[in-house]
Amino acid sequence: MKPTARWIPYFLVAPAFAIFTLAILGPIIATFGLSLTDWDGFSTPSFIGLENFVRAFNDKVYTSSYGHAAIYIVATLVLEVLVGLILAGLVSAKRNTTFYRVAFFTPVMLPLVVISVLWSFLLNPDLGILNRILDQVGLESWKHIWLGDQSTALLSISVISGWIFAGFYMAIFYAGFQRIPSTIIESARLDGASELQLLRQIKIPMIKNLTEVAVLLCVTGGIQVFDLVYVLTNGGPYDTTQVPTTYLVRVVFRDQQMGYGSALAVILTLVVVGFGLIYNKLRTKDDSVVEY
Amino acid sequence: MKRNPIFHIAMSLYSLIYFVPLLWMALSSLKSNQEITMDPLSLPTAWDFSVFAEAFSAGGLGKYAINSAIVTGISMSGVLLFGSMAAFAFTRLKFRFSKQILALITLGLILPLQSYFIAQNALFDYLGIKDTRLALILPYTAMGLPLAIWLFRAYIQNLPKEIFEAARVDGAGDLRVYQTILLPMLKPGIATVAVFTALSAWNEFLLALVYIQNDDLKTIPTGLLTFSTRYSTNYHLLFAALTIVTVPMIILYVIFNRKVIEGLTEGAVK
Amino acid sequence: MFKGKRLIAGMAVGLLGLAVLTGCSKGDSADKVLRIATPSLGDSELPVWEAAKASYEAAHEGWTVEFIQQDDDLYSTVGLPTLLNGKNSPDAYFEWAGARLDQRVAEGFAADISTDIESSGLKDLFNDGAFAGYDSGGKLSMIPRARDVTNVLWYNVDMFAKNGVTPPKTWDELNTVCAKFKSLKINCFVQGNKDLWTVGNWGGHIISRVAGEALYAETLQKKKPMNGPEFIKGLTVLSDLAKNGYVNESVNSIADNEAASLFFQGKAAFHPIGSWLVGTQQDQAPDFKMDFINLPAITDGAGDQDSIMAVFTGYIVNAKSSKKTEVLDFFKELYSPENAKKIADSGTVLLVKSLAGGTLDPLTAKINALLDGAKVVVAPPDTGFELPVADALNAAQAEVIGGKSTPQAALDAAQEKVAALK
Structure with a gap:
């Protein structure tokens, strides 16, 4: 429609656009600019070309942080998306499952910091209950300094992440299952399909779009993981849980290397946006599946 | 669809994974430090709830909660108001550059926070708004807008065009249409956006960590982190604080669970 | 239509106004607030500071003293630079002598207090030799706090x-x-x-x-x-x-x-x-x-x-602050014999005369002896x-x-x- 007065659409869009430009768009452009400088945050930035990027690719801590993020992502694809899918299959197979759905979703809405502080106690080597329980059931050899041992730290973080977010993916998948026309399900049941067959052959294929979205969310979210790692290990021990975001925050806000940090931020942006675009290209639209 | 006790037993056992940590946290706050360190698995010996009052006053939890409420409330109102206004214009009105502006704002859906927070930090430094609530309200609003506009657009597109055209015929201006026709019809969408923005703002950590140093302005996540550093060895006080922060959210969540789950999942999937 | 516009405009203005109101803290450099930044003072030292604040405010009509406390690790890294470069930057702040002090001097955040400390009378409270190690480029740039043995x-x-x-x-x-x-x-x-x-x-x-x-x-x-x-x-x-x-x-x-x-x-x-x-x-x-x-x-x-x-710690007067005299006056309150004794009891020995003959906690006295005897x-x-x-x-x-x-x-x-x- 044509607006009743010419200024109206601009008036309607202006506040949103102004706030967005001030807080996000402008800073993004500036970050790209800053990535080409050497800057401590206070004095005048000096232009150094692509030096920061060269440094980033030679920075072992930074390059390895992507490896850690990759491990975390693979682990959470299993512990969050796959477990979420299984839980959704379970709770949608029976009636009266509201209680479980509500319970499994609880951690999603609590601040990650609260959960991280709680888990750092559960896993505390000296007074955490996990080690005490292992002690009492005679599995002493399984005891670990979970977050302080490089062989278990990253995995522990992934498991905690799974504890938090499996319920989230369950809710997404569950909602998808609910939207599958009941006639399809009922007729399959009449044909004698078991709940498991139903899940594998009808339900999951029909929410294919949702699983693709879930994988995208899990991967792009995984590259950006911060709160959990920051509170639980802050990159330690020996940088073995250092992920791109925690390292970025250290470079910028501890070492005050704003220019270098901006370059790291630009790389991270390109990775996230690039992955999102490629993934969307690869996804084939299929009309036979349920849209969310 | 027969009743199957094994299913419910198995699922209840699995639920324990969620309940035990939270329950342990709540019970530990009632134990003395000695009991927690010596026997972390035991039940409290005395049910003395005064520790909650102590944690509340000693740690300034009330202060943090009020800050979180102010920041979240204003950001959420801003997102709902400005987001619905812009979505209305983008969907129902023709104007120059509408496509380009929308495309720019849509970028905000995929950009990670880390893409812009360094320069944002410098900008806020320059504007002198760090260590004020505005330093959180502005980005939280900006971060909520792309999604709000996107969701509202989808809702508005699903509303029959005729309603708007009929209002036009009755002589209503666009702003009037927005206010009297669109807003009431947008209610379900508003609830989703409200839940999503409110929880994101309530739980946001990184910007709050970087922008707010003044203890009087800290929100719950950073305030709690300060608390946990300061009282890191005063375990029962720390657990009490964690419990105080968690319990109201769980109660609210249990009451509004359908809206919350819908809001969070739809917000993320769209 | 007019009504609609007014409503929306009203809501928008209201929102922004609210944001500004709730967000912005008051004040410019000429206000009567003395801001002192420090790592967390801890439960035993904070009451002493509160007491010094109370007596300072009582003696200086219209002035208030504000303590900006931060978690130690944060303060020593990004916290302090952020405060210094922010609005309402502190008038005085805790710092370590040595490389860090030199850096603050170079950045223009450290005032030379060589003469002021004398004229204000603060100097008289200190031990002989208390100022050694607290200068940068030959100029006294810190109010000494204590020498901490760190290991x-x-x-x-x-x-x-x-x-x-x-x-x-x-x-x-x-x-x-x-x-x-x-x-x-x-x-x-x-x-x-x-x-x-x-x-x-x-x-x-x-x-x-x-x-x-x-x-x-x-x-x-x-x-x-x-x-x-x-x-x-x-x-x-x-x-x-x-x-x-x-x-x-x-x-x-x-x-x-x-x-x-x-x-x-x-x-x-x-x-x-x-x-x-x-x-x-x-x-x-x-x-x-x-x-x-x-x-x-x-x-x-x-x-x-x-x-x-060991490290030498102290307080730098911000060169950008116009309240040098007030800062030094506040520290005269904080370093009074009575307060110094209380701070010593909480484990930090200020380098002041009043403690010389007094009875220190034995461990603190032993630490002091170690410091005095070190070559x-x-x-x-x-x-x-x-x-x-x-x-x-x-x-x-x-x-x-x-x-x-x-x-x-x-x-x-x-x-x-x-x-x-x-």
């Missing part, structure tokens, strides 16, 4: 007595003591190195003893490589402690205050940390009995074997030198004490990091 070996007095162990004087004796505790299934050392600076100080002290103070300083100033033979030898001393199983396994996963708490619970014989443990102990475990020894002499070490590791004072890596260099060394020490790397490999990696810095 001694605290030990559990009752545990020693019960097991018939006497405090070791040499490194060989230390090893014997540790072997004995190990046979009793007691951790010899407990340390919380999650933030890397605790082992950084402890190991830094050991390295300076083995490699010599001069080489230690030159290396941290990037004049010598990190992976030279002397540093490797020094780090090997630390590595041997870990290899022998004398250090808690959780060393790199717990924070410094958790380690202190374990020490107070009797979970270890020694806890290597600074003089501030006195204050922590009084707060947390008032009945716990502890004492300390300086780092024992290391055989064949090139450095002074009685050296202490060589070594600076800790993180407060004495550039932070990224210190981080590299601290990370290497963490790897070694955690058994992840050999001293050679860890220092090679550290050298690589240092070389990458400009």
Whole structure:
């Protein structure tokens, strides 16, 4: 429609656009600019070309942080998306499952910091209950300094992440299952399909779009993981849980290397946006599946 | 669809994974430090709830909660108001550059926070708004807008065009249409956006960590982190604080669970 | 239509107005508020500051004093620069003398107080010689606070007595003591190195003893490589402690205050940390009995074997502040004999005359004696030198004490990091 007065659409869009430009768009452009400088945050930035990027690719801590993020992502694809899918299959197979759905979703809405502080106690080597329980059931050899041992730290973080977010993916998948026309399900049941067959052959294929979205969310979210790692290990021990975001925050806000940090931020942006675009290209639209 | 006790037993056992940590946290706050360190698995010996009052006053939890409420409330109102206004214009009105502006704002859906927070930090430094609530309200609003506009657009597109055209015929201006026709019809969408923005703002950590140093302005996540550093060895006080922060959210969540789950999942999937 | 516009405009203005109102704090540099930034003061020292604030405000009509307190680790890294460059930057702030003070002077955040301290009368409160080490480029730029020993070996007095162990004087004796505790299934050392600076100080002290103070300083100033033979030898001393199983396994996963708490619970014989443990102990475990020894002499070490590791702390008057006189007046209140006594009781000995004849807590007095008697004072890596260099060394020490790397490999990696810095 044509607006009743010419200024109206601009008036309607202006506040949103102004706030967005001030807080996000402008800073993004500036970050790209800053990535080409050497800057401590206070004095005048000096232009150094692509030096920061060269440094980033030679920075072992930074390059390895992507490896850690990759491990975390693979682990959470299993512990969050796959477990979420299984839980959704379970709770949608029976009636009266509201209680479980509500319970499994609880951690999603609590601040990650609260959960991280709680888990750092559960896993505390000296007074955490996990080690005490292992002690009492005679599995002493399984005891670990979970977050302080490089062989278990990253995995522990992934498991905690799974504890938090499996319920989230369950809710997404569950909602998808609910939207599958009941006639399809009922007729399959009449044909004698078991709940498991139903899940594998009808339900999951029909929410294919949702699983693709879930994988995208899990991967792009995984590259950006911060709160959990920051509170639980802050990159330690020996940088073995250092992920791109925690390292970025250290470079910028501890070492005050704003220019270098901006370059790291630009790389991270390109990775996230690039992955999102490629993934969307690869996804084939299929009309036979349920849209969310 | 027969009743199957094994299913419910198995699922209840699995639920324990969620309940035990939270329950342990709540019970530990009632134990003395000695009991927690010596026997972390035991039940409290005395049910003395005064520790909650102590944690509340000693740690300034009330202060943090009020800050979180102010920041979240204003950001959420801003997102709902400005987001619905812009979505209305983008969907129902023709104007120059509408496509380009929308495309720019849509970028905000995929950009990670880390893409812009360094320069944002410098900008806020320059504007002198760090260590004020505005330093959180502005980005939280900006971060909520792309999604709000996107969701509202989808809702508005699903509303029959005729309603708007009929209002036009009755002589209503666009702003009037927005206010009297669109807003009431947008209610379900508003609830989703409200839940999503409110929880994101309530739980946001990184910007709050970087922008707010003044203890009087800290929100719950950073305030709690300060608390946990300061009282890191005063375990029962720390657990009490964690419990105080968690319990109201769980109660609210249990009451509004359908809206919350819908809001969070739809917000993320769209 | 008019009504609609007004409503929306009203809501928008209301929102923004609310945001500004709730967000913005008041004031410019000419207001009558004195802002002092400091790491968290702790439960025992804060009341003294509150008292000084009250008496200052009573004596200075219309003025208020504000304390900006931050978590220690935050304050020493990004917190303070953020405050200094922000609006309402503090009029005075806590800082470490040495490299950090010089940096603040260079950035224009440190006022020269050489003459003002005299004219204000604050100088008269201090000991003779209290100002040594608090200048930058020959100009007095700090109000002294205290000299903190950052690394001694605290030990559990009752545990020693019960097991018939006497405090070791040499490194060989230390090893014997540790072997004995190990046979009793007691951790010899407990340390919380999650933030890397605790082992950084402890190991830094050991390295300076083995490699010599001069080489230690030159290396941290990037004049010598990190992976030279002397540093490797020094780090090997630390590595041997870990290899022998004398250090808690959780060393790199717990924070410094958790380690202190374990020490107070009797979970270890020694806890290597600074003089501030006195204050922590009084707060947390008032009945716990502890004492300390300086780092024992290391055989064949090139450095002074009685050296202490210490930092000088104080308060800088912000050169950008127009309230120099007020700052100095406030510190006259804070450093009054009565307040100084209370601060001393909480574990920090101000360098003021009034404490000279007074009765100090015995541990604090003993720390003071150690400071007064020291011929060589070594600076800790993180407060004495550039932070990224210190981080590299601290990370290497963490790897070694955690058994992840050999001293050679860890220092090679550290050298690589240092070389990458400009």
